[in-house]
Amino acid sequence: MLNVIIDASLPGIGFYHRQAKTGVSRVAEQLVKGLLESKDVQLSLAAPTHQAETLRYARETFGIQAPALVNRPSELGWAKLENALLGPFAPQSLPSKVIRQVFYRTRKALNSEQARFSAKFLPANAIYHSPFFAIPTDIGRMPNLRKVLTVHDLIPIHHPEWFPAGERAVKDALTNLPADAQVVTVSEATKADFCQYTGFDPARVTPIHLAASPNLFFPVTDTQRIKATQNRFGLGDESYLLSLATLEPRKNLDHLIRCFVALAESGELPTEIKLVLVGTKGWKMDQILDEIAKKESIRKRLVFTGFVPDEDLAAIYSGALAFVYPSLFEGFGLPPLEAMQCGLPVITSNVSSLPEVVGDAALQVSPTDADALAQAILTLVRSADLRSELTTKALRRAQLFSWERFTNEHIRLYQRL
Numbered sequence: 001m002l003n004v005i006i007d008a009s010l011p012g013i014g015f016y017h018r019q020a021k022t023g024v025s026r027v028a029e030q031l032v033k034g035l036l037e038s039k040d041v042q043l044s045l046a047a048p049t050h051q052a053e054t055l056r057y058a059r060e061t062f063g064i065q066a067p068a069l070v071n072r073p074s075e076l077g078w079a080k081l082e083n084a085l086l087g088p089f090a091p092q093s094l095p096s097k098v099i100r101q102v103f104y105r106t107r108k109a110l111n112s113e114q115a116r117f118s119a120k121f122l123p124a125n126a127i128y129h130s131p132f133f134a135i136p137t138d139i140g141r142m143p144n145l146r147k148v149l150t151v152h153d154l155i156p157i158h159h160p161e162w163f164p165a166g167e168r169a170v171k172d173a174l175t176n177l178p179a180d181a182q183v184v185t186v187s188e189a190t191k192a193d194f195c196q197y198t199g200f201d202p203a204r205v206t207p208i209h210l211a212a213s214p215n216l217f218f219p220v221t222d223t224q225r226i227k228a229t230q231n232r233f234g235l236g237d238e239s240y241l242l243s244l245a246t247l248e249p250r251k252n253l254d255h256l257i258r259c260f261v262a263l264a265e266s267g268e269l270p271t272e273i274k275l276v277l278v279g280t281k282g283w284k285m286d287q288i289l290d291e292i293a294k295k296e297s298i299r300k301r302l303v304f305t306g307f308v309p310d311e312d313l314a315a316i317y318s319g320a321l322a323f324v325y326p327s328l329f330e331g332f333g334l335p336p337l338e339a340m341q342c343g344l345p346v347i348t349s350n351v352s353s354l355p356e357v358v359g360d361a362a363l364q365v366s367p368t369d370a371d372a373l374a375q376a377i378l379t380l381v382r383s384a385d386l387r388s389e390l391t392t393k394a395l396r397r398a399q400l401f402s403w404e405r406f407t408n409e410h411i412r413l414y415q416r417l
Helices: 009-016 023-037 051-065 073-086 094-109 169-175 188-198 223-232 253-266 286-293 310-318 334-341 354-358 370-382 384-398 403-416
Strands: 002-007 041-046 126-130 146-151 182-185 205-207 240-244 274-278 302-306 322-325 346-349 363-365
Touching (some): 002 023, 002 403, 009 023, 009 051, 023 041, 023 051, 023 403, 051 073, 073 094, 126 403, 146 169, 182 403, 188 205, 223 310, 240 253, 240 310, 240 334, 253 274, 253 370, 274 310, 310 334, 322 334, 346 354, 354 363, 363 370, 370 384
Parallel strands (some): 002 041, 002 126, 126 146, 146 182, 182 205, 240 274, 240 322, 322 346
C-alpha cells in the first residue's frame, strides 16, 4: 500500500472561490478523487496554506471518507474552530467573508499563514505530491520523504508581461524544488520546455496527460436543455462560434475577435453567426472591447457570458457550430479537449502542446496568422461535411484521454519511486 500525501490547498481555495476553479484546480481535484478511490493508495492531504478551506473542502466533498490532513494538531485546531464558526453560513455569504477575514488577519499578525510540517505527523515511507504550489521547505528537508511536483507550464517565466499583477507560483515552485524530487508535466511539450529551461534530468520527468471529465463534458442531445442554457446566458437562438478562456493576452482572444470582426464586416460570414466568449475578464482586453463598443452592428454579434458554472458548459459547447481556440501558449490545453469530448469541431493553434492534444481531429493554424484563422473559420462554417468529419474524429480522439488513465499513471510513477 502506497502512502501518498497530496497538497489539496488549491481545491480548498476553490471551495470558497468558484471562479478560482481553473484548469489546474480541476486537475488537483481529480488527482485527489482518483487516488482516494484506488485500492493501492492510502491517501492523506496537506494544506501548506488555507488549512480551514482545505479541511472543509475535504469534508464537504468526501464526507466521512475524507482523507485526514497531516498538518500539525495546533493548525488543525484553529482550522476546525474557524469551520465551526463558518458552519451556519453559506460559503459566499457576508458573515462567512467576515469570519474568514478575521482569521486571515489573525494568522498574518501571528506570522502563521504558512504551515509548518513535522515528520512525526506524517505517514511512514510517504510520498508528498504537490499538484501545483511549491513543495514546502519543511517537506523538502525530510530525506526519507519522496517528493513529486507537477509542472503545468512555464508561461509566467517565459512571458511575465502577460501577468501584470505578478504570478509567483510557478517561479516559487521551481526555485524551491528539492534536489531529490521527481517532476510530472502535463504534456511532452511542457517536459521539453521544463528540461531545457532548468537543465533538469529528463529521466526524472514524467509526462502524464490530463483529461476532460465525462460527467461535465459530453454531447448534449436534448435540444430543450441546450436552448434553455443558451437563453440563460443571453445567446439567443442564432448559430455561434465558441471560445472559452479567461480574457487575457496569452489566450489570443483579441486576435480571434479582430478576425471575426473582419469577416463580419466583409460580409463573408453569415449575419446570423455570433461569436460567444465564455470566461471571466482578465487584463489587456480594454482596447479591443472599446473598439467593439463603437460598432453597434458588430457589438450585437459578440456575446461575453462571463463565468459559466461547470454544469452548464456541456450544453454551451454542444449548442455551438464550432470551437475556436487560437492560444499562443499552453501547458496542455483542456478547453479544446473538452470541446472535442462534446463532439464539437475545433480550430486551434499549431504551437506548444496543442497539436499533442488534438492530433488530426482539429484544424490547426498559426496563432499569429490572421488570414489562416479567418480561412479556417469560413471553411468550417461553409462545410457541413467537414464539421461532421471533425465531430467524428474529435469524439474518437477524446477517448484517448481519461482521468482513470491519469490516476493509474500517477500510481505507476509512485510505485517506481
